[in-house]
Structure formats: C-alpha cells, structure tokens
Amino acid sequence: MARKTTRQSRKAAHKGKAAHVKSRKAQGKADAAAADGALPQWTTAEIEEAFRRFAAANPTPRGELQHINPFTLLVAVVLSAQATDAGVNKATPALFKLADTPEKMVKLGEARVRELIKTIGLYRTKARNVIALSRQLVAAHGGKVPHDRAALEALPGVGRKTANVVLNIAFGEPTIAVDTHIFRVGNRTGLAVGKTPLEVEMKLMQVVPERYRLHAHHWLILHGRYVCLARRPLCEKCLIADLCKWPTKTVNMPSS
C-alpha cells in the first residue's frame, strides 16, 4: 500500500502536480542526516516568518483530544500514548460520562475502566494507571489536577510529554510537548534538531519566539499530522516549504 503511494506520487510529479518525489530510502536518509545536524540553520527572521504564517492560518489552534476539564484532559493524554487521538476520542465519551472526576474514576474501578477503553492499545496498563493516578489526585491534591510539573510527573503513567500537554492546554503555560510528529518536523525542517524528544523540546523553547510559544505545540503537531507526513510529506501544500531545509521535498522548491 505504501509502495503504491510512492508510485502515485511519482506519477503526479511527472504530470506536474508535484515535483521530483524521492524514493522512501532517499527520504529516510535525508531524515537521518537532518537528525545528525546536517541541515543549515534557520535565521531568526525565517523562524519568525514560519510562525507568523502558522498563526495567520490558524490563530487559535486546539488539541484534538476530547475532554471536559483538566482531569479528563489528563486521562485522555495518558490514554493517547502510542495510540491515535481519534482512537482515544472513540472510547472516552462513554468513560467520561461515567467518571469526569478522580473520585468517580476510583469508584468506577479498574475492571470497568479496562472494559471501557479496551479498543485503545496497552489498555490494561493504562486502566491501571488511570485508577492509580486518580487515587493519587484524591489523596495528595484534593481531587484537583496540580498546576505543577513535578507533581504531574509524579503521577502514575505521566511523563514529561503528558505534563507539558496538561500545563499547556489546562493551565495556559507556553510548554511544547514533543510527540512523534513534532520530533519529526523539528528534525526534518532543521528548525529544532535533536536526538531525543527532550533535546528537540529544549531547542524549540530556545528558538520559537515567545509570543508564539503557547500555540507552537499545536501548530507543529497539526503540521506533522496533516502536512509533513512521515512517509510522504505534502510539501506542495506546505505553508513553510520555502523556509524548510529538508533536501528531498516533494515539490520543486529549493531549501533556503
């Protein structure tokens, strides 16, 4: 199926719909070279221009995980590890209808939670974590989601990325949660190169202009999810194609 997509892309390129689509191998090599820091640096003006365009195109971007309050957001993010937001959103309405607070979640119990989320990958571990973190919220935080990174990361099943999402969406902190999409976009474009999500996060926090930091997380995720796709980036539809440093773009646009 994936090979067919590449062939179709090449055909489109021959018809002039896209330009010179490189093979998957060439794209993979370009991604690896980018992660090794082979791409040119972005200038301050280019970074400013990229985020100006993201902001103009989507001034108030939103996360795609459905939630009702900070607690249901936290649970949804925990459930989304190694799963798609769409998959999580299919399961959570029924769960949150029964339990939208830590107290109700504890009362619902692990077996019932497991049953309600069984369509999501790793559901057994996730059900266990959801109950354990709910218990901890009740015992240590009066049933509230703490506005504190260390306290969030101390909850079962909650790592830095989850804490960043909650701090950003629930509390309006300008954090950048680096998931698989942001990791790829950061490295591939040359905007924020790093070997680990933490390195990419630190680089982004350093280069993204302050006024764009609150929404940068969403813009970059949406960009990676819908435009800068892992296997076949849609460079011909990309807002920042003229700024991006990736050498194997799928459109005739030299790297700047």
Ligand code: SF4
């Ligand atoms: S031009 Fe856009 S879609 Fe293509 S690799 Fe660069 S950021 Fe991704």
